[in-house]
Amino acid sequence: MIVRSFVMRSSYQDSLVLMRIAQELRSQSGVEQAAALMGTPSNHEILAAAGLSTPESADAKLGDLILAVGASDEAAADVALQSARDRFSVRAKAFVEQASARSLERALLDQPQSNLAVISVPGEYARLEAMRALRRGLHVFLFSNNVPIVDEIALKRYAVGRGLLCMGPDCGTAYLSGVGIGFANVVPQGPIGLIAASGTGLQAVASGVANLGLGVSHGIGVGGRDLSGEVGGLMTFAALDWLDRDPGTLLIVLVSKPPAASVLPQLQERLSRLSKPAVVCCLGATALAASLPGVDWMDDLAATAAMAVARLQKKDYIPRSFEAPARVREMLGVVERQGTVAGKTVLGLYTGGTLATEAKLILRALIGQVDGNPPSGGNDGHHVIDLGDDEYTVGKPHPMLAPETRAERLLPWTDGKTVGVVLLDCVLGRVGHADPLGVLLTEIAKAREGASKRGTSLQFVASVTGTEGDPQSASLQRKRLVDANVAVLDSNAEAARFAALLVRPDLQARLLEL
Amino acid sequence: MKMITNETVLLPEQLWAVNIGLEVFADDLQAQHVSVVRLQWQPPAGGAAAAKALERLLDESSENR
Numbered sequence: 001m002i003v004r005s006f007v008m009r010s011s012y013q014d015s016l017v018l019m020r021i022a023q024e025l026r027s028q029s030g031v032e033q034a035a036a037l038m039g040t041p042s043n044h045e046i047l048a049a050a051g052l053s054t055p056e057s058a059d060a061k062l063g064d065l066i067l068a069v070g071a072s073d074e075a076a077a078d079v080a081l082q083s084a085r086d087r088f089s090v091r092a093k094a095f096v097e098q099a100s101a102r103s104l105e106r107a108l109l110d111q112p113q114s115n116l117a118v119i120s121v122p123g124e125y126a127r128l129e130a131m132r133a134l135r136r137g138l139h140v141f142l143f144s145n146n147v148p149i150v151d152e153i154a155l156k157r158y159a160v161g162r163g164l165l166c167m168g169p170d171c172g173t174a175y176l177s178g179v180g181i182g183f184a185n186v187v188p189q190g191p192i193g194l195i196a197a198s199g200t201g202l203q204a205v206a207s208g209v210a211n212l213g214l215g216v217s218h219g220i221g222v223g224g225r226d227l228s229g230e231v232g233g234l235m236t237f238a239a240l241d242w243l244d245r246d247p248g249t250l251l252i253v254l255v256s257k258p259p260a261a262s263v264l265p266q267l268q269e270r271l272s273r274l275s276k277p278a279v280v281c282c283l284g285a286t287a288l289a290a291s292l293p294g295v296d297w298m299d300d301l302a303a304t305a306a307m308a309v310a311r312l313q314k315k316d317y318i319p320r321s322f323e324a325p326a327r328v329r330e331m332l333g334v335v336e337r338q339g340t341v342a343g344k345t346v347l348g349l350y351t352g353g354t355l356a357t358e359a360k361l362i363l364r365a366l367i368g369q370v371d372g373n374p375p376s377g378g379n380d381g382h383h384v385i386d387l388g389d390d391e392y393t394v395g396k397p398h399p400m401l402a403p404e405t406r407a408e409r410l411l412p413w414t415d416g417k418t419v420g421v422v423l424l425d426c427v428l429g430r431v432g433h434a435d436p437l438g439v440l441l442t443e444i445a446k447a448r449e450g451a452s453k454r455g456t457s458l459q460f461v462a463s464v465t466g467t468e469g470d471p472q473s474a475s476l477q478r479k480r481l482v483d484a485n486v487a488v489l490d491s492n493a494e495a496a497r498f499a500a501l502l503v504r505p506d507l508q509a510r511l512l513e514l
Numbered sequence: 515m516k517m518i519t520n521e522t523v524l525l526p527e528q529l530w531a532v533n534i535g536l537e538v539f540a541d542d543l544q545a546q547h548v549s550v551v552r553l554q555w556q557p558p559a560g561g562a563a564a565a566k567a568l569e570r571l572l573d574e575s576s577e578n579r
Contacts, residue, residue, distance in 0.1 A: 012556045014536045063556045100552040107532045107551040114551065115526050118543070120535030121555055124562035128569050129534050139526065143535065177527050179546050182539060218525050242525055401538065431542045
């Protein structure tokens with residue numbers, strides 16, 4: 001193998017661009033291995049381990065881009081590298097032609113009315129960039145993860161003191177006055193104001209509300225640690241106050257993980273002071289449902305959206321395990337005829353963090369212990385894995401942007417005889433991948449074939465989070481899943497319950513109200 | 515520095531954005547007719563250690579203001 005590399009000086013590229021470039025390099029004729037990486041110490045180690053390091057690449061600094069290929073011959077390597085360089089020249093030209101600036105100061109001179117910074121730099125640089133933006137009076141949407149909690153506290157204290165939003169770190173989704181930011185679904189503007197500790201929690205409720213005919217005033221992401229004891233609900237409490245005063249908001253929804261015990265009394269006190277009705281879903285903390293007038297506490301995301309809409313429409317809403325039990329019974333019959341998976345384990349492979357948490361909690365209550373770590377190959381129980389979690393996304397794009405990062409896990413993690421049900425989310429939205437299912441459906445077919453050769457049965461259960469207005473179209477993605485023989489439920493909570501029914505048929509009497 | 519109470523805060527009715535990082539976010543805001551300036555971001559030459567030093571400078575300069 002001939003190894004060649006090229007270093008582009010001072011050419012920072014985000015992880016998504018790098019992944020796409022590496023894929024293009026690999027698809028070139030004669031190329032056996034390829035990498036497109038920034039010159040960080042850990043990336044130098046990766047290159048060396050892959051045998052793609054050269055004296056030139058070894059000299060690359062943090063902000064330098066390394067293109068490296070291992071090819072069958074010199075000509076193939078040169079052609080591949082040249083095509084990647086050409087691509088970057090085109091990209092660089094396009095970038096310069098768009099409104100762009102080399103510093104925040106320059107950006108603010110060019111656009112003095114700027115009021116929002118959308119920040120997605122690597123976590124170690126997030127505090128610096130976010131604090132610079134806050135000090136210039138900008139609201140901050142901070143997508144970056146791997147941000148130390150001390151940095152989060154400093155940023156949020158500063159923001160709250162100056163009446164600014166610091167949405168995140170690790171904020172995937174927000175809506176401000178009808179504009180979706182990050183992984184947002186296409187939803188109408190409307191009377192429901194959302195506060196959510198995570199992207200997919202906000203997406204699930206916003207989509208749910210839209211699918212029931214209402215819309216969203218604002219959706220304020222606060223990051224997954226906001227209601228921890230350390231952060232103390234800084235942004236959640238500020239957002240509750242702001243939405244309570246917002247004339248376009250008639251009802252407030254709060255979605256979160258369980259608050260820390262030290263924060264809970266304050267949260268309850270803030271909720272009790274609201275002048276507007278509220279629906280609260282602290283996943284896994286239903287026992288906290290202190291009866292506060294005007295506040296409904298819900299167990300799952302779909303029910304939260306349904307209750308919010310019912311409240312505003314002055315209708316009754318009683319949550320059920322399945323909205324359409326007759327249809328679910330039919331689906332169970334279809335799956336059973338294909339081969340039972342009773343007694344086997346459930347493996348949840350998620351791109352959405354809150355959806356993963358929701359599934360884990362529902363499964364735990366129904367079928368016992370559920371592990372958040374990858375299966376080790378043995379008969380080691382049920383697993384629900386959030387592939388958007390920090391440990392899977394250092395230096396890599398989020399699986400909602402790059403679905404192959406989930407698809408490639410499917411075969412290795414279903415290789416044995418223990419997993420009977422694979423539980424999946426399919427999250428749509430403006431920024432999400434245009435084809436979230438393509439590579440996954442290919443791997444599902446391979447996993448089924450593998451299971452069949454091993455003489456075992458493997459079933460797939462999914463739900464789609466999104467709306468008809470999303471670029472990927474919720475109904476189209478549901479149809480693709482159904483066509484691929486995947487059981488598609490109306491919500492993530494129902495999908496988790498359905499997975500439980502498949503491995504524990506004795507739960508039918510309880511969940512299907514027989 | 516002037517502190518702002520929550521009573522005075524208004525959520526923005528119209529957005530003008532600066533994008534620092536993933537270009538897909540800037541593309542999407544523009545598709546929603548939001549004016550976006552894209553920052554040509556580079557990590558500080560000294561990496562994370564340099565970022566920490568810059569943070570300290572930023573904190574000190576604001577305390578002295």
